[in-house]
Amino acid sequence: MNGYHQHASSSSGSLQQGQSAIDKQQHSKDSVFFRDGVRRIDFVLSYVDDKDGERKQERRKVYEANLEKVGLELEIEDKSESEDGKTSFVKIHAPWEVLATYADVLKIKVPFKVNDIPDNSEMPMNWLSTPFRLPEHIMHPEPDFFTAPFNKSKSDFFLIDNKDTFFPPSTRNRIVYYILSRCSYFRDECGDKDKKGIKRLLNNSTYTAAFPLHDSRYWKRSRDANCESERFSLYKHWAGFLSFFKEQPLNLVRKYYGEKIGIYFAWLGFYTEMLLFAAIVGTICFIYGFLTYDDNEWSKEICSEAVGGKIVMCPLCDKKCGYWKLNSTCNSSWLNEGQIAEKLHLGVVYSAVTLFLEFWKRRQARLEYEWDLVDFEEEQQQLQLRPEYETKCTNRKMNRITQEMEPYLPITSKCARTCLSGATVLFWISLIIACIIGVIAYRLAVYAAFASIMKDSPTTHLQVVGPFITPQLATSVTASCINFVIIMILNLMYERVAVWITDMEIPKTHLEYENKLTVKMFLFQFVNYYSSCFYVAFFKGKFVGYPGDYAYMFGSKLRNEECDPGGCLIELTTQLVIVMTGKQVWGNIQEALVPWLMNWWGSRKARSHPESLYSRWEQDHDLQGFGQLGLFYEYLEMVIQFGFITLFVASFPLAPLMALINNIIEVRVDAWKLTTQFRRPVAAKAHSIGAWQEILNGMAVLSVVTNAFIVAFTSDMIPRLVYMYAYQPEGEMNMKGYINNSLSVFNISAIPPANKPEDGENPFWFNSSITTCRYRDYRYPPGHEKEYSHTMQFWHILAAKLAFIIIMEHVVFLVKFFVAWMIPDVPSDVRARVKRERYLVQEYLHNYEVEKLKVQLSQNTHDECSCAPMIYPSLPKHEVLSECL
Numbered sequence: 001m002n003g004y005h006q007h008a009s010s011s012s013g014s015l016q017q018g019q020s021a022i023d024k025q026q027h028s029k030d031s032v033f034f035r036d037g038v039r040r041i042d043f044v045l046s047y048v049d050d051k052d053g054e055r056k057q058e059r060r061k062v063y064e065a066n067l068e069k070v071g072l073e074l075e076i077e078d079k080s081e082s083e084d085g086k087t088s089f090v091k092i093h094a095p096w097e098v099l100a101t102y103a104d105v106l107k108i109k110v111p112f113k114v115n116d117i118p119d120n121s122e123m124p125m126n127w128l129s130t131p132f133r134l135p136e137h138i139m140h141p142e143p144d145f146f147t148a149p150f151n152k153s154k155s156d157f158f159l160i161d162n163k164d165t166f167f168p169p170s171t172r173n174r175i176v177y178y179i180l181s182r183c184s185y186f187r188d189e190c191g192d193k194d195k196k197g198i199k200r201l202l203n204n205s206t207y208t209a210a211f212p213l214h215d216s217r218y219w220k221r222s223r224d225a226n227c228e229s230e231r232f233s234l235y236k237h238w239a240g241f242l243s244f245f246k247e248q249p250l251n252l253v254r255k256y257y258g259e260k261i262g263i264y265f266a267w268l269g270f271y272t273e274m275l276l277f278a279a280i281v282g283t284i285c286f287i288y289g290f291l292t293y294d295d296n297e298w299s300k301e302i303c304s305e306a307v308g309g310k311i312v313m314c315p316l317c318d319k320k321c322g323y324w325k326l327n328s329t330c331n332s333s334w335l336n337e338g339q340i341a342e343k344l345h346l347g348v349v350y351s352a353v354t355l356f357l358e359f360w361k362r363r364q365a366r367l368e369y370e371w372d373l374v375d376f377e378e379e380q381q382q383l384q385l386r387p388e389y390e391t392k393c394t395n396r397k398m399n400r401i402t403q404e405m406e407p408y409l410p411i412t413s414k415c416a417r418t419c420l421s422g423a424t425v426l427f428w429i430s431l432i433i434a435c436i437i438g439v440i441a442y443r444l445a446v447y448a449a450f451a452s453i454m455k456d457s458p459t460t461h462l463q464v465v466g467p468f469i470t471p472q473l474a475t476s477v478t479a480s481c482i483n484f485v486i487i488m489i490l491n492l493m494y495e496r497v498a499v500w501i502t503d504m505e506i507p508k509t510h511l512e513y514e515n516k517l518t519v520k521m522f523l524f525q526f527v528n529y530y531s532s533c534f535y536v537a538f539f540k541g542k543f544v545g546y547p548g549d550y551a552y553m554f555g556s557k558l559r560n561e562e563c564d565p566g567g568c569l570i571e572l573t574t575q576l577v578i579v580m581t582g583k584q585v586w587g588n589i590q591e592a593l594v595p596w597l598m599n600w601w602g603s604r605k606a607r608s609h610p611e612s613l614y615s616r617w618e619q620d621h622d623l624q625g626f627g628q629l630g631l632f633y634e635y636l637e638m639v640i641q642f643g644f645i646t647l648f649v650a651s652f653p654l655a656p657l658m659a660l661i662n663n664i665i666e667v668r669v670d671a672w673k674l675t676t677q678f679r680r681p682v683a684a685k686a687h688s689i690g691a692w693q694e695i696l697n698g699m700a701v702l703s704v705v706t707n708a709f710i711v712a713f714t715s716d717m718i719p720r721l722v723y724m725y726a727y728q729p730e731g732e733m734n735m736k737g738y739i740n741n742s743l744s745v746f747n748i749s750a751i752p753p754a755n756k757p758e759d760g761e762n763p764f765w766f767n768s769s770i771t772t773c774r775y776r777d778y779r780y781p782p783g784h785e786k787e788y789s790h791t792m793q794f795w796h797i798l799a800a801k802l803a804f805i806i807i808m809e810h811v812v813f814l815v816k817f818f819v820a821w822m823i824p825d826v827p828s829d830v831r832a833r834v835k836r837e838r839y840l841v842q843e844y845l846h847n848y849e850v851e852k853l854k855v856q857l858s859q860n861t862h863d864e865c866s867c868a869p870m871i872y873p874s875l876p877k878h879e880v881l882s883e884c885l
Contacts, residue, residue: 063185111145170683173212258683278656320448646703
């Protein structure tokens with residue numbers, strides 16, 4: 001406490017003497033140093049005095065005194081010197097002794113030798129990639145070194161040229177945050193061990209913010225030669241949208257933001273590159289289907305007056321829907337047939353997905369080596385308990401590994417919390433299902449209304465879009481929009497609930513916390529985003545019944561939906577386009593526009609201040625906080641998109657193209673907001689994308705099943721193939737007569753009065769001479785001994801569908817596993833480099849210890865013997881174990 005008062009009084013004294021104003025004038029807005037211009041600011045805490053100021057002030061005094069006891073150096077900027085006159089800032093500097101101590105504790109890897117392995121990775125035709133390259137000093141801001149975990153007692157073993165710059169700013173702020181999150185704000189005599197960590201101080205508003213500093217303004221280099229201006233380089237070469245075709249400077253991103261953020265952008269860029277191939281194939285197949293539409297015999301039959309114009313179809317709803325002719329669905333059937341023609345691209349998409357997942361493992365392995373993450377295992381993070389776990393778990397037990405007492409959560413409390421968490425998740429999933437059922441009820445209720453209203457609507461007379469504006473389309477579009485709004489509302493509500501129940505479970509480590517939250521959020525959003533698509537793809541139109549025996553929803557008067565006359569694929573496509581596009585547009589608005597508006601509004605007063613009065617820490621304080629879960633939501637957004645383009649690609653081959661366009665924008669939007677709109681995040685290590693890797697693998701497997709069922713049961717591909725090969729009356733390999741074959745006959749006089757159209761609902765051409773109507777099914781006609789029961793062709797088609805699903809799944813899975821077996825997860829050159837580095841670490845450490853021992857012995861025996869000892873100089877070189885080679 002004496003140290004704190006001395007420090008505080010000296011700071012306030014300098015302020016009273018007016019020196020701070022001079023210091024502040026000397027420091028431009030680029031300054032990232034203390035007033036002496038030497039000590040670097042590694043972290044900043046801000047606070048505002050309020051009505052509860054005495055208690056908070058006491059907490060701050062104790063907390064800052066404890067930080068100084070640990071060895072950190074503090075410098076306070078009084079609120080009178082801030083641009084708003086209310087906010088005070090505590091600047092924190094970690095001296096070399098503190099950095100070295102905690103680098104040893106955290107096993108941070110540092111260089112000990114320049115990499116001497118020649119890089120022979122020249123690509124053929126490398127000159128073709130010149131327009132996409134960035135300058136070498138941007139792509140590789142640091143030389144390539146061999147590294148080893150830092151050991152404070154052997155600091156002279158490492159390549160330390162300058163202790164002030166040996167640890168980069170990202171490593172420095174990571175170490176300081178580790179200290180801040182574990183430092184207590186209680187006096188030793190109080191004994192209240194629960195009061196610990198900067199997170200609790202932020203939650204109780206003792207401090208308003210805690211953040212490391214950006215090194216410059218993003219649009220201008222720093223005028224201080226000691227500042228790296230890496231933020232400016234990132235903005236110029238990475239965050240600008242005009243750089244969308246350029247490679248990403250991942251090494252600079254990693255150096256500035258840390259490995260965890262670097263891995264995310266590496267994954268997002270690689271995912272976007274792989275989307276390019278799927279998008280090209282999907283677009284080609286779509287264009288091919290469009291150009292070959294006139295060659296489809298069944299489409300000609302639907303649109304012709306001789307066939308489709310003479311087929312009278314049964315009403316699609318009760319009372320409000322009249323009889324209609326098949327050729328009225330010519331336009332929607334054209335859209336549907338264009339999609340059926342593209343089923344051939346499924347194999348290419350699956351190949352792209354498999355190659356993406358396998359080649360990403362190789363790319364990830366290369367990044368692990370280049371970014372010194374090879375020996376970084378999650379066990380290292382597991383040894384670092386969450387401060388919240390340490391404070392909330394008052395029970396202690398012996399750790400069998402470390403032989404130290406550590407906190408633990410009793411099994412009874414853990415089970416109770418897990419059960420409550422699971423029940424909450426189930427409740428919210430049930431809420432989603434209830435909302436989907438409500439949307440289905442809406443579709444059933446309004447379809448008849450749209451059919452009655454739009455019968456004589458003036459939109460039907462429009463030359464271009466008129467034929468497309470149908471009751472089915474109106475119902476599908478409005479229901480999809482309502483469903484999208486419900487999805488967004490439930491997302492906003494559930495995000496808070498998911499964080500709350502995860503906090504309530506008290507996970508032990510940060511890794512466990514993120515994994516628990518990942519499972520909850522993904523499970524919820526999977527059901528939220530995909531349930532309506534699953535309904536349209538696999539349930540709509542499958543349980544309709546037939547005229548005279550229709551099925552109704554839960555015994556109500558709402559008759560189950562039939563598919564659009566052109567097929568359910570049209571409605572599935574509509575659902576996908578609205579939900580997928582709406583989510584991407586809304587996501588970009590939420591990610592970019594909202595932070596920009598908040599920053600613009602928050603800094604409105606400071607915009608009129610002169611540059612020298614608006615300091616570096618004040619500028620960053622006015623930005624938005626990125627938060628520990630910032631990357632979590634980015635991954636979640638992309639994984640949900642991955643589901644859209646894999647689970648339902650059979651219905652919408654342009655989905656990869658839409659995703660590609662979105663991701664090209666997404667990379668630059670994420671880079672722009674991170675560089676310009678958010679405070680600098682605390683650097684964190686991660687050697688992979690974590691639980692998301694297994695989720696992607698699971699979705700890739702599930703997509704094989706969903707698309708097999710879509711092709712088999714939602715599309716008409718299998719019935720057409722069965723007709724062409726087995727039921728073509730002339731025995732020819734064509735589709736003539738398919739439309740008439742696929743429609744069953746029903747006697748109009750047998751339709752119950754409750755299902756018959758009301759007076760005035762039938763079209764003008766309908767009269768009493770029409771005695772039968774047609775419907776989509778394979779049933780025996782009236783008068784047959786098995787009247788209205790399924791024909792043998794129906795069972796042939798069902799058997800063919802099941803056979804197709806089994807064959808397709810087995811073939812795709814065999815190809816997938818074969819490709820995974822053929823492509824090793826770790827490239828051979830990376831494996832060799834890892835072995836070389838391990839060999840050098842052992843060799844250099846051995847020689848280092850021998851040299852130290854020789855010096856020590858020569859000093860100890862200098863007075864006893866005039867000759868140097870002959871044992872140690874003759875020691876052979878260190879022999880490396882065979883497994884390291």
